[in-house]
Amino acid sequence: MSGIATFLTRRRGGASWHFTDVLAWIWLVAGLLLMFGPVVWLGLSSFKTRAALSEFPPTLLPYETAMVHVEGFDEPLPLYRVMMEDGEERLLVQVRRIGTVAQMADPEAPEEIIRVPLAARQPVREIKLATENYSTPFKRYNFLRYFYNSVFVTVVATIITLIFNSMAAFALSKYEFKGRTAVLAIILATLMVPLSVIIIPLFSVINGLNLFNSLWGVILPTVATPTGVFLLRQYMLTIPDELLEAARMDHASEWKIYWRIVLPLAMPAVAVLAIFSVMWRWNDFLWPLIVLSDQELYTLQVGLNSFQGELNVQWHYVLAMTVVSMLPVVVIFAFLQRFITSGIASTGIK
């Protein structure tokens, strides 16, 4: 026995176990359960039928009672494993239930009714994925619309953000002009003005511009991100000015210099900003909640919130749509994790 224990605990380099190693592993495993567990549970639950979701205690996998088509009955009947009085086990379908007795029948010979006490029967369960949880909200409810609105807001806002922010960053990093420091200071100062403290006046500005209840009212206030300008400017400062001088010698216009030289060279920073912008806009909640009053214009986050806030929560749809609304972010993360983590670690933005 002790041989096995030594084998299992043997470590690279022959170092012995320290109690902090144990603590670290406990922390990691607990973290794995606590961080991943809820999301896995969401995923599993989203494939359960409404009936399976209301079961308590819940099952891990999306099980459902097997249904069998039997001759002479229009509807499929539930299949049960029945312990007969003589100790034999048979597979029977339940025709109807009266009190504590179930009327059951052999699927092969449905004419003969067999009476069985409820306690003697166990439903036959099979794994069934309730994919209708995913399709119905798109067909019967507005989710296709919400999805489209979210995509529109995310894509348009990100493109405008990238263009506006990179133009401003270009001016602030490559030109000497009066008031440059002042502009920079203003931008830096507004880093500390979060949306949540200006929602009231911003709401009236949006109304004054007739942008209330419009997707543009969601998009425009978000596009001039000070973080983006700052991030891009810091990167553009590292692009040597000699490149610009050489282009000017060749009579390139300033716009061409920005568009053909500086922007392509700043692509790594632009990419980081693009990823962040997509995530910000896809996940935005408070501002779309304020601006959009028409159901037709809801983004996915707002639509999901109003759907889960209804009196009779249809959890089977809510869970599936929650998965849908987190999928793009998960995909982005899976492919671009390195960009995101290095972007955060080096700039402290989020």
Next chain:
Amino acid sequence: MTVETRQGIAGGGHFASLLLAPLRWAMNLIDRPMSFVQRRFGLGGVAATFLAPNMLVFGIFVLFPMTLNVAYSFTGGGALFLNNRVFVGTLQYETLLACRDFLDAASCREDRFWRAVGNTGFFVVVQVTALVLVSLATALVLNREMRARGFWRAVFFFPVLLSPVVVALIWKWILQRNGLLNAALLELGFEPVLWLVNRGWAMFWAIFLSIWAHLGFYTLILLAGLQAIPRDLYEAAEMDGAPRWRVLTRITLPLLWPNMVVVILLALIRAVQVFDEVFVLTGGGPGTATLFLVQYIYETGLAQQVRNLGLASAASILMAVVLIVLTLIQLLASAWRERKEQR
């Protein structure tokens, strides 16, 4: 930016160039008017034109509302636009601050405001403390030599990217009456609990949720700080046979302190603004148990039948003061960190 990220971008180039063709066409179109500006007004004009779109949006949707906010807080009445509103002086501030006893929200005229202030204060203190400690522990664990560190880092980090609505719904599903947590309690022989109906538990889960969602962000900043600590310091300590806890308290923590300050302040700034996750999870309830400042401002100013824009503006100005003080401290701290790193 690493070499790999550069290659990653070059690899995606073909597909992107197809997508960006209309954009490229538009950009070439802009060349003409821009060249005109360049001839007519010189480089200064060009710089101004480059700045214009961003600063215009910025002015309309950030700077202007900021000043407008102050104006609104001195007006009353139900009108939406400032020119129709009545000047009331400091009435809104007086309403907010009218309390017989500042420790008892029920004695205040605007008791919901004070309940929100109290809840937010409690939330900030507990959440930031717990968040910083959990992030520090996670960063220390992730900084150890281990296999598949990238995987473990992702495990703790990924909730940062989830939307607040998604985070809230994931947990609401687990915490509901027939949820996973109550099933587990029952299995272990305990009574099920109505987590979000009990005042104390609702606050607990509000704090838990926001830590769950954000700890990866702070862990990442602390991890970057830990990895910047020179390795030879640890090697020297090992040579001297220093025990591990002393290495932690004498080398790791002091050298990590500048990062800790930044993390604490960032966490404070965000905790004051707590809203989304908790709003979706509890709606501020039960009663006012998880009503926070931003929700108070949102409801008072925009979501109620009778909008009280003046009162909400005054409340948001008070909140902004707190945030500005915190941010100034944070900027000073970052400057201090950078100076220290250069040394």
